Amino acid sequence: MSATAANRHGWLAAIAGLAAAVFALGVGELAAAIIAPGSGPLVAVGAALIDLAPGWAKDAAIGLFGTADKAALIVGIAIVLAAAAAGAGVLERVRPPWGRVVFGLLGVVGAVAAATRAGAGPLAVAPSLLAGAAGAIAVVVLVRRIAARGAEPEASGPPEASGPPEASGPPESARAPAAAPDRRRFLAWAGGAAVVGVLAGLGGYAAQAGRRALQAVREAIRLPVPDATATIPAGAEFDVDGLTPLVTPNADFYRIDTALRVPEIDPADWSLRIHGEVADEAVITWNDLLALPMTEHVVTLACVSNEVGGDLIGNAVWLGTPIRDLLARAKPAPGADMVLSRSIDGFTAGTPLSALQDPGLDAILAIGMNGEPLPFEHGFPVRMVVPGLFGYVSATKWVTELEVTRFSAASAYWTDRGWSAAGPVKLQSRIDVPRRGSSVGTGPVTVAGVAWHQHVGIDRVEVQIDEGPWYDADLAAAISDDTWVQWRWTWNAPAGRHTLRVRATGRDGEVQTDEIAPVVPDGATGLHAVEITVN
Ligand SMILES: Nc1nc2c(c(=O)[nH]1)N[C@H]1C(S)=C(S)[C@@H](COP(=O)(O)O)O[C@H]1N2
Ligand SMILES: [Mo]
Numbered sequence: 001m002s003a004t005a006a007n008r009h010g011w012l013a014a015i016a017g018l019a020a021a022v023f024a025l026g027v028g029e030l031a032a033a034i035i036a037p038g039s040g041p042l043v044a045v046g047a048a049l050i051d052l053a054p055g056w057a058k059d060a061a062i063g064l065f066g067t068a069d070k071a072a073l074i075v076g077i078a079i080v081l082a083a084a085a086a087g088a089g090v091l092e093r094v095r096p097p098w099g100r101v102v103f104g105l106l107g108v109v110g111a112v113a114a115a116t117r118a119g120a121g122p123l124a125v126a127p128s129l130l131a132g133a134a135g136a137i138a139v140v141v142l143v144r145r146i147a148a149r150g151a152e153p154e155a156s157g158p159p160e161a162s163g164p165p166e167a168s169g170p171p172e173s174a175r176a177p178a179a180a181p182d183r184r185r186f187l188a189w190a191g192g193a194a195v196v197g198v199l200a201g202l203g204g205y206a207a208q209a210g211r212r213a214l215q216a217v218r219e220a221i222r223l224p225v226p227d228a229t230a231t232i233p234a235g236a237e238f239d240v241d242g243l244t245p246l247v248t249p250n251a252d253f254y255r256i257d258t259a260l261r262v263p264e265i266d267p268a269d270w271s272l273r274i275h276g277e278v279a280d281e282a283v284i285t286w287n288d289l290l291a292l293p294m295t296e297h298v299v300t301l302a303c304v305s306n307e308v309g310g311d312l313i314g315n316a317v318w319l320g321t322p323i324r325d326l327l328a329r330a331k332p333a334p335g336a337d338m339v340l341s342r343s344i345d346g347f348t349a350g351t352p353l354s355a356l357q358d359p360g361l362d363a364i365l366a367i368g369m370n371g372e373p374l375p376f377e378h379g380f381p382v383r384m385v386v387p388g389l390f391g392y393v394s395a396t397k398w399v400t401e402l403e404v405t406r407f408s409a410a411s412a413y414w415t416d417r418g419w420s421a422a423g424p425v426k427l428q429s430r431i432d433v434p435r436r437g438s439s440v441g442t443g444p445v446t447v448a449g450v451a452w453h454q455h456v457g458i459d460r461v462e463v464q465i466d467e468g469p470w471y472d473a474d475l476a477a478a479i480s481d482d483t484w485v486q487w488r489w490t491w492n493a494p495a496g497r498h499t500l501r502v503r504a505t506g507r508d509g510e511v512q513t514d515e516i517a518p519v520v521p522d523g524a525t526g527l528h529a530v531e532i533t534v535n
Contacts, residue, residue, distance in 0.1 A: 009093060009146055010090055010093070012146045012186060013089040013090045013093035013094075014086035014087075014089045014090055015089065015190050016089040016092070016093075016139055016142035016143045016145070016146060016186075016190055017085040017086045017087065017088045017089020017092070017139055018082060018085050018086050018089065018190075018194075019142055019190035019191070019193045019194045019197075020088070020089065020134075020136075020138035020142055020193065021081060021082065021085030021088075021135055021197075022193070022194040022197035022198060022201075023134055023138045023194065023196060023197035023200075024041075024103065024106075024107075024131040024132065024134045024135030024138065025041065025081075025131060025197060025201055026196060026197030026198060026201035027130055027131050027134035027197070027200055028040055028041040028042075028110070028127045028131030028134075028204075029041075029042075029127070029200065029201040029205055030200040030203055030204035030207075031131070031204070032204060032208065033203070033204035033205075033207035034204075035260070035261065036121060036123040036124050036126055036127055036261075037211040037261070037262070037264075038208070038211060039114040039117070039123070039125075039126075040127055040204065040208075041110035041127060041128040041131050042074060042077060042078070042081075043074075044110055044113040044114035044117060044124070044127075044128060045077055045109065045110055045113045046070070046074050046077055047113070048112075048113035048116060048117070049073065049077070050070075050073070051116075061073065081106070084102060084106060085102075085103075085106075085135070085139075087102065088100075088102035088103055088106075088135075089139055089142070089143060092139045092140065092143045093146065096140075096143075099136075099139045099140075100136040100139060103132055103136040103139055104132050104133070104136050105132075106131075106132055106135065107128050107129050107130075107131055107132015107133065107136075108128075108132060110128025110131060110132065111125035111126075111129050111132075112125075114127065114128050121255070121259075121262065138193050141193075142186070142189055142190055142193060145185065145186040145189050146186055210264055211264055214266060214376075217266060217267065217268075218373050218380060221267070221373045223294075223319055223371075223372075223373060224290055224294045224319075225294075226294045226295050226296045227293050227295055228296065229296050230296035230297060230298045230317045232246070232247070232479055233477040233478075234477065235476060235477040236476050236477045236478070236486070237476060237486060238486050238488050240433060240446050240448040240486075240488055242432055242433035242434075242435065242448075243432050243433055243449070243450075243486060243488070244432050244449075244450055244486075246315065246476075246486060247298070247315055247316060247370065248314035248315050248316055249370065250369055250372060250375050250378070252314070253314040253316060253369075253378065254303065254311060254312045254313065254314050255378065256303050256305065256312060256391060257347065257377075257397060258345070258347055258413070259345050259347075262376045263343070263344050263345050263398045265380065265381055265400075267286040267381040268286060270285070270286050270382060270400070271283050271284060271285045271286070272289075272365070272382065272401065273400065273402070274326060274327065274330040274401075274404070275330075275401070275402075275403055276336070276404040276405045277332060277333040277336040277404045277405060277406070278330035278332055278333060278404050279331035279332075279333065280329065280330050281330060282329045282330040284326060286381060286382075289365070289367065289382065292321040292325070293321060293325075294319055294320065294321055294368075295319075295320070295321070295364070296317055296318065296319050296368075297318050297362050297364060297385070297387070297482070298315065298317050298318075298479045298480060298482070299315070299316065299318055299362070299385055299387045299483065300313065300314070300315040300452055300482065300483045300484045301313065301314055301315075301316065301385065301391055301395060302390060302391065302425050302452070303391050303392070304391070304392050304414075304419065304522065304523045305519050306519070306523070307519060307524050308430075308516075308524050308526045308528050309431070309436075309528035309530075310430075310524075315483050315484055316369050316370050317368075317369070317370050317371065318366040318368065318369060319366060319367055319368030319369075319371075320364030320365050320366035320385065321364060321365055322359075322362070322363065322364055322365075323363045323364060323365050323384065323386075323402075324356060324357045324363065327339070327356060327357060327404070330402075332404045333404070335406065336353055336404045336405060336406055337352060337353050337406050337407055338350050338351065338352060338353055338404075338406055338409075338410060339351050339402050339405070340401075340402075340403040340405050340410045340412060341384055341394075341399050341401065342396070342400060342402075342403065343396050343398045343399055344398045344399075344400045345398060346413075347396065348396070348412040348413045349384075349391075349394055349396045349413065349414075350407065350410065350411065350412035350415060351363075351384075351389065351393055351394045352407075352422075355386055355388075355389060356386065361386070361387065361388070361455070362482065363384070363386040363394075364384070364385050364386075365382055365383075365384060366379075366383050366384070366385045367381060367382055374397075378397060379396075379397025379398050379399070380398070382398075382399055383395065383396060383397040383398065383399055384396045384399055387454050387455065387482035388424060388425055388454035388455045388482065389423055389424060389425065390423035390424070390425055390522075390523060392412075392413070392414045392419060392423060393412065393414075393421070393422070393423035407421055418520060418521060419520065419521050419522070420521040420522035422522065423522055424454075425452070425454050425523070426523045426524075426525055427453040427456075427504060427506050427510055427512050428451065428452060428453075428504070428512065428525075428528075429449060429450070429451035429452075429458075429487070429502045429503060429512060429527075429528060430449045430450055430528050431447065431448075431449040431463075431502050431528050431529075431530050432448055432449040433446065433447065433448050434447065434530065434532050435530070435532075436530040436531060436532070437530075437531065437532065438532050438533075439532065439533040439535060440493060440532060440533075440534055441534070441535070442494060442495050442534055442535070443492065443493060444490050444492055444493075445490070445491045445492075446488055446489075446490055446491075447463055447473070447488065447489045447490070447491050448486065448488035448489070449486070449488075449528075450484040450485065450487070451484060451487055451502075452483070452484040452485065452504075453506040453507070453510070454481065454482050455482065456481055456506040456507050456508050457478060457480075457481035457485075457506065457507040458475065458485045458487075458504050458505070458506060459505050459506060459509075460472065460475075460504065460505040461473040461485075461487040461489075461503070461504045461505075462502070462503050462504075463489045463491070463500060463502055464500070464501040464503070465491065465498055465500060465501075466498055466499055471489060472489075473488060473502075474488050474489065475487050476488075487502075493534040494534060495534050495535055496533075496534055497531065497532070497533050498531070498532060498534060499529050499530070499531050500530050500531075501528070502528050502529075512525075512527065513526070514526060514527045
């Protein structure tokens with residue numbers, strides 16, 4: 001084939017790549033709208049770049065583009081993507097399958113970006129991966145449309161050596177009878193793919209309008225000033241590299257729920273209905289709720305599925321109002337012993353009525369988390385937080401109903417699936433540093449972690465090296481009995497492979513058991529151990 005023909009094919013291949021990219025982005029945006037709002041590939045990559053960018057780059061971007069900095073970023077990403085896509089088209093033509101591979105890799109980049117966003121659910125990677133797959137398929141199909149006519153110009157007539165047909169020469173159809181309809185057909189395919197992509201993208205974008213509007217609603221909320229603010233005592237947090245922060249930032253807070261799609265509830269439409277075995281059914285609206293006394297509580301929330309040493313646990317400052325006051329309005333009937341809380345998505349949790357009524361237990365209906373309205377993934381606009389009970393029996397997010405009932409009459413979502421109806425959080429401790437499998441130098445090594453025994457408090461934490469004696473660790477000041485406590489211990493480490501073990505003792509004298517229990521049906525037990533190398 002002549003140089004110009006090859007050149008032209010190069011252009012067509014670049015167009016194939018671009019059309020495939022538009023198609024892919026459309027698929028990604030539509031997929032995001034359906035299964036993972038806010039996780040579209042462009043936005044995910046943009047958000048990740050904002051997080052990754054050093055401060056000076058952000059300042060420069062704001063200086064250059066002002067409030068249009070985000071739009072400029074998206075345009076910038078689109079330009080880079082367009083260049084990569086055009087290149088991928090050419091590659092797919094001259095070095096297959098590398099064009100496909102580039103699209104696949106772009107999808108993986110988007111997926112990684114989406115997965116690292118705050119509150120990303122397990123499906124956050126899907127839009128980008130689907131987009132990558134769609135792009136890879138589209139580029140193959142489109143480039144084959146070019147290839148189909150690849151050899152023909154030479155076989156069927158002189159190539160257009162004298163320049164573009166529009167500029168000189170007779171109409172294409174006259175000179176290259178086989179080639180021109182093929183090229184037109186290719187362009188029709190490429191155009192079609194791009195149009196489908198644009199339509200899908202616009203559709204997806206429009207479908208996420210609700211989520212964007214709600215984001216604006218959430219950002220505009222001014223949380224009420226609490227009657228009592230949470231106080232964190234001096235000396236509650238050790239300065240140890242790698243130790244879990246005392247208060248878990250929202251973005252790092254573990255997320256567990258059955259919601260395939262995070263529910264979108266406008267506070268203006270939210271209400272909580274308290275019914276069942278009550279004398280006076282009650283309905284509380286968002287405005288009712290905001291008018292109630294609000295207090296801040298630092299509470300550690302744990303998942304029953306947390307393995308010994310696991311990270312399905314976090315500690316946050318929750319802003320809310322006592323559930324007991326709301327229950328009191330409805331006047332639970334004597335004999336009722338359970339509150340079945342229901343989320344807008346149908347999830348239910350069964351909590352002992354007494355745990356919600358006890359004035360000493362601080363069970364709250366929460367609207368704030370670490371100084372912000374609840375994040376969508378953590379129950380916006382309203383959830384329950386009950387210290388001392390695993391999330392599955394107490395911490396209903398997006399809560400809209402409290403049904404006063406009896407354990408003998410009702411069962412909750414996870415109880416129906418083999419988990420215990422009662423779910424008190426168990427006495428536990430964890431080693432955060434040194435990390436499992438890490439290597440440290442000989443000499444003084446800081447061993448540190450967290451321990452918790454809600455309602456009771458931690459009296460003592462001990463560390464054991466291999467099968468040796470137990471050594472007392474230092475305890476940080478406890479915020480309250482309902483939060484985890486940091487501990488640390490300095491070990492004069494000798495060379496070799498060693499196993500570190502931790503155990504806690506509650507203020508009630510209970511010593512953490514070394515008996516291993518699985519997470520089903522009511523939470524794991526055993527001692528956390530980490531193996532490390534000292535050299
Ligand atoms: N609506 C709803 N609320 C829920 C759940 C759920 O699946 N749906 N999971 C519960 C479980 S098992 C836990 S451990 C906590 C986790 O809360 P988080 O995601 O804010 O950390 O929420 C609880 N509340
Ligand atoms: Mo959980």
